[in-house]
Amino acid sequence: MVRSKMQKCKDCGAYGxxxxxxxxxxxxxxxxxxKFSPQDxxxxxxxxxxxxxxxxxxxxxPSPKVEEE
Ligand SMILES: [Zn+2]
Numbered sequence: 043m044v045r046s047k048m049q050k051c052k053d054c055g056a057y058g059x060x061x062x063x064x065x066x067x068x069x070x071x072x073x074x075x076x077k078f079s080p081q082d083x084x085x086x087x088x089x090x091x092x093x094x095x096x097x098x099x100x101x102x103x104p105s106p107k108v109e110e111e
Contacts, residue, residue, distance in 0.1 A: 048073040 050057050053068030063070050093099055 046072045046074055046076070 047059055048057060049059060049061055049070035050073040051063035051066065051068050051070045054063060054066045056063055056065045056070075057073060058064055058070060061070050062068075089095075
């Protein structure tokens with residue numbers, strides 16, 4: 043399944059609609075970021091997938107670096 047229609051080649055940077063580059067035969071991936079919706083209809087499923095309710099999940103989050111004095 044392709045994330046978005048426009049694909050960009052990782053090797054030569056050519057744009058196309060296929061996940062294989064027509065110019066060099068390299069791998070192409072989505073050229074733009076995933077569509078974002080503030081309503082986020084998949085949020086509940088994603089939270090379940092990432093096990094957000096698990097206490098250990100918090101440890102996986104990136105935290106700002108605390109400067110030591
Ligand atoms: Zn290419």
